[in-house]
Amino acid sequence: MDRKRLLAEAAKARENSYCPHSGFAVGAALLCKDGEIFRGCNVENASYGVTNCAERTALFSAVANGRKRGDFAAIAVVGGPKDGELAASPPCGVCRQALSEFVDSETFVVLWATGADSYEEHTLAELLPYGFSL
Numbered sequence: 815m816d817r818k819r820l821l822a823e824a825a826k827a828r829e830n831s832y833c834p835h836s837g838f839a840v841g842a843a844l845l846c847k848d849g850e851i852f853r854g855c856n857v858e859n860a861s862y863g864v865t866n867c868a869e870r871t872a873l874f875s876a877v878a879n880g881r882k883r884g885d886f887a888a889i890a891v892v893g894g895p896k897d898g899e900l901a902a903s904p905p906c907g908v909c910r911q912a913l914s915e916f917v918d919s920e921t922f923v924v925l926w927a928t929g930a931d932s933y934e935e936h937t938l939a940e941l942l943p944y945g946f947s948l
């Protein structure tokens with residue numbers, strides 16, 4: 815897996831962020847096991863709770879385009895103030911749970927940029943121990 819490329823895809827996705835309310839722009843790139851990448855960005859709303867995070871935008875786009883449970887290998891996330899330096903933005907709890915529905919948490923890799931040329935990496939299981947499943 816080319817981690818730098820996946821982070822670059824997330825940075826491209828971030829360019830489309832709609833974040834007039836928080837000013838915090840986030841992009842995500844979800845990698846399928848066959849190499850296809852789905853991008854997502856945060857999409858905010860004046861009714862704040864309606865906002866969709868970048869990670870779920872990418873996940874829902876993939877599923878809407880026919881991707882299935884088990885198809886995914888990794889996600890990269892890049893975030894920070896819209897016109898400022900990148901800030902570490904690990905996926906929120908809701909996005910962790912949303913991802914857990916579709917991946918093997920023990921092997922699925924989550925990356926987030928911690929600066930222009932650095933990142934942190936964990937499995938989803940490390941980020942969401944005891945996640946709920948049916």
Ligand code: THU
Pocket residue numbers: 833836838839840855856857858865866867868869903904905906909
């Ligand atoms: N946000 C994401 O896109 N992903 C996360 O995992 C956490 C937060 C977005 C939501 C909102 O538009 C902005 O960041 C500030 O919370």
